[in-house]
Amino acid sequence: MSTPSIQPPSTYEPLNENTVVQFVKKLNYFTEDAALQVREIGDGNLNLVFHIVDESHAKSIIVKQALPYAKVVGESWPLTLERARFESSYLQKAAEYVPNLVPKVHYYDESLGLFVMDDLSSHLILRKGTIEGIQYPHLARDIGTFVAKVTFYTSDFYLHPFEKKQLVKQFINPELCKITEDLVFTDPFFDHETNDFPTEIREAVEQLWNDSELRHEVAKLKFQFLTQAEALLHGDLHTGSIFVTPESTKVIDPEFSFFGPIGFDLGQFFANIILSYLSQEAHILSSKERKQYQSYLVDTLKQTWSSFKQEFSKLWENEGNEVYTQVPGTLESFLGKVWVDAVGFAGCEVIRRTIGLAHVADLDTIQDLTQQYQLKEKALELGTYFIKNRTQITNMEQLIQVFYQE
């Protein structure tokens, strides 16, 4: 069987704080005499991330280098360096349409598996912000616009079919997609060793494993993920892949990018906002403040979907090149498909973030374990409901009614 070659190129070496400084000096981004400060700030799963600062000139930059293995499970899970290409290519492609919503890529080096990009350390990871109860008034509009523009402009509705197929080929991403295929769509729905949940919720988990209707519906969603090359997706658009300030939104970490069903990016974002909503019960103790913040999160869901819909529709009407974009009803039925897919994918994400390999801090940092387990069971229920009822949940109001308590 042909698998991607896992040997790094012969010139590859993981950089350290000394060699990375030598490397960036050659790029002429900093002046020659600059006194550079450097720190490795990666969370260390898959990449080295160097933050390089020239304090005297108030300039800084990020160097992100792919490691040839996934640290999360030790060196035994080898990965190619190709993901640096996927990540930098996606950021460059997205910058054509939403330059304000992604960090600018300055340089890409294939043999070292690294790229150089804007420093966003003035921003906070959105997940940390939502755990702290911070509101981001532009977030929903930005993410809705982001998904609408990147997906529309890389879809058959806009691109010439030759150009679309060329891009599909360029973004065929077997390795990273395999991680999603396994960790989002498969392992959590079977008694698999990668799963991770407390014994206390095992009964609820087993109930999920024994739900044959659920598995059958997840099979359909997995098959859509595997086969439906609708548009260029970020592929991992959770709240840990978004950098924010109250004024600015930057989407990062698109190493999972590939051509897939548009609802997938939206569904992952929705799911992580919903996980934040659920966990607020533990994070914000004042009932009044909690209600306020949860109401902000619900508004974020509503506005993300409505911004997406509005922007996508505007692009479809004004810039659709595919002749069928002019046929009445086609936009509405396509948006209908995206919505149903998004609800289903959101369900999968809620479940895998609760019992799969990669959890969310929103739930896992809850100190009161009884409460944590109750909320995790609630998440499993919600995810299951979304997946099984996705064709009946016809709009965002209905989706929100499933968990919203006024």
Added chain:
Amino acid sequence: MSTPSIQPPSTYEPLNENTVVQFVKKLNYFTEDAALQVREIGDGNLNLVFHIVDESHAKSIIVKQALPYAKVVGESWPLTLERARFESSYLQKAAEYVPNLVPKVHYYDESLGLFVMDDLSSHLILRKGTIEGIQYPHLARDIGTFVAKVTFYTSDFYLHPFEKKQLVKQFINPELCKITEDLVFTDPFFDHETNDFPTEIREAVEQLWNDSELRHEVAKLKFQFLTQAEALLHGDLHTGSIFVTPESTKVIDPEFSFFGPIGFDLGQFFANIILSYLSQEAHILSSKERKQYQSYLVDTLKQTWSSFKQEFSKLWENEGNEVYTQVPGTLESFLGKVWVDAVGFAGCEVIRRTIGLAHVADLDTIQDLTQQYQLKEKALELGTYFIKNRTQITNMEQLIQVFYQE
């Protein structure tokens, strides 16, 4: 915009009856002293086809060479030579699973855009056979098996996802897919210059163009064709792409091969059998014989689908590697999707073969023009019905009831 390079490689030259003999002599397929007879037998749309015979040793072979343009519309429609790669690669891939149902490929030369394969001149093109009212007792089982095996073994149900994605990439076929996107899914549903139909049926054609529900449904089918990379398809499986004898079936001409929705191959085959059924009214004058032959064609439809279903199910159960193939209900719901798609694609094919650029001899050779036009109108009605009602037509019996008169 990036389009495929249309310049043939510098070493390319179209062969003639002299140079092709020099070429095959180098391949050592014939003995050195063989007296070779050669004839160019292509129908001349896209390729040169040389039939080379060594009578004294009773050996013969076919050399098929791609032309760098489509003759059907003159040299003004340039095409790359890549389709020789698609065609020979598909035949070689299919030979892994159904070696008895494709001609064996002996040699492929990229720079000349040619390949060498078994001579099938003992066989007749199926379309000629059905116009002449010849029955082929193994045809249905062979085509059902062919589609089941080639699609199952190239799908995510069987292949490791790395291998599947590698194959998808290898079979991204922008040029030939574009022809289908235009001629099957677009032009016939709009007042486009490529369309070709007699003025006498213009009213029926305009009715079709004004049917907004129809266009809306065709848009969905076109989008499925553009995006759903389920399995390796032949891409042009009409009765002109099948060579037959009463004992043998050989699928040829897979230059349109690509990864698409499995129902597309089945739908095109169904459509062409149905067009044969309709046209028999003009070809077989004896009512009794006509009924018999039409009943054979209806059996062919039934058996093709049942053979496909049976073979695909057997493979799914015995050789499915994707874990969800073991989940009850997933096979049935996938086959349900393939069926609905096949009915819709069949509708598109029936319509485009009636009023689009590429017709079928079944209808066009009908001498009684009044009858020809009536049958063409009937074909438009049928195609429209299939497309609009594909989710309601839940099985082959129901599909047949739409046109079958006992």
